[in-house]
Amino acid sequence: SKTIAGEKGTASERSFVMIKPDGVSRQLVGKIISRFEERGYKLVAVKSLTPSEALAKEHYSDLSARPFYPGLVKYITSGTPVVAMVWEGKDVIKQGRRIVGATNPQDADPGSVRGQYAVSVGRNLIHASDAFDSATKEIGLWFAPEELSDYEPIAWPWVMADN
Ligand code: UDP
Ligand code: MG
Numbered sequence: 676s677k678t679i680a681g682e683k684g685t686a687s688e689r690s691f692v693m694i695k696p697d698g699v700s701r702q703l704v705g706k707i708i709s710r711f712e713e714r715g716y717k718l719v720a721v722k723s724l725t726p727s728e729a730l731a732k733e734h735y736s737d738l739s740a741r742p743f744y745p746g747l748v749k750y751i752t753s754g755t756p757v758v759a760m761v762w763e764g765k766d767v768i769k770q771g772r773r774i775v776g777a778t779n780p781q782d783a784d785p786g787s788v789r790g791q792y793a794v795s796v797g798r799n800l801i802h803a804s805d806a807f808d809s810a811t812k813e814i815g816l817w818f819a820p821e822e823l824s825d826y827e828p829i830a831w832p833w834v835m836a837d838n
Pocket of ligand 2: 805
């Protein structure tokens, strides 16, 4: 059955993607959104906000013991907004991670967002869910169910067809 993160491994799979404050400040929002849009993924939700400290901490709760965690929370809650999104489509979680690139931009493929636009692990521009369970957690954390749209882009059958 369909959950907020869709059905794993189908065209209804969803990922939480967030352009971080450096991406917004550097005016890379359009370029980043275009990568997902042009690939054929469906924009299911989008909003711009400055997250509360509580939201940033919960989003990164798995990393709370790491030395960079306080700085990471400060970065995300800087006051420059983030752009929070949900993207849908076949394999969007894994493919979204490929579009984003490795955590450390120094290791990121030059064709990825981080590999093209970032140099520092602490200012790596963008977040994307790393697994179905984290996508479920993150979509639920950042969006209310009624903020997620259900519609079919005109090219959807062409983009998502298997045979
Ligand atoms: N981060 C950092 N220093 C590190 C590792 C991670 O500042 O040594 C930050 C960076 O912004 C990264 C985020 O913490 O994107 C979350 O880390 P994770 O390992 O989950 O990387 P991601 O999933 O974003 O690739
Ligand atoms: Mg992560």
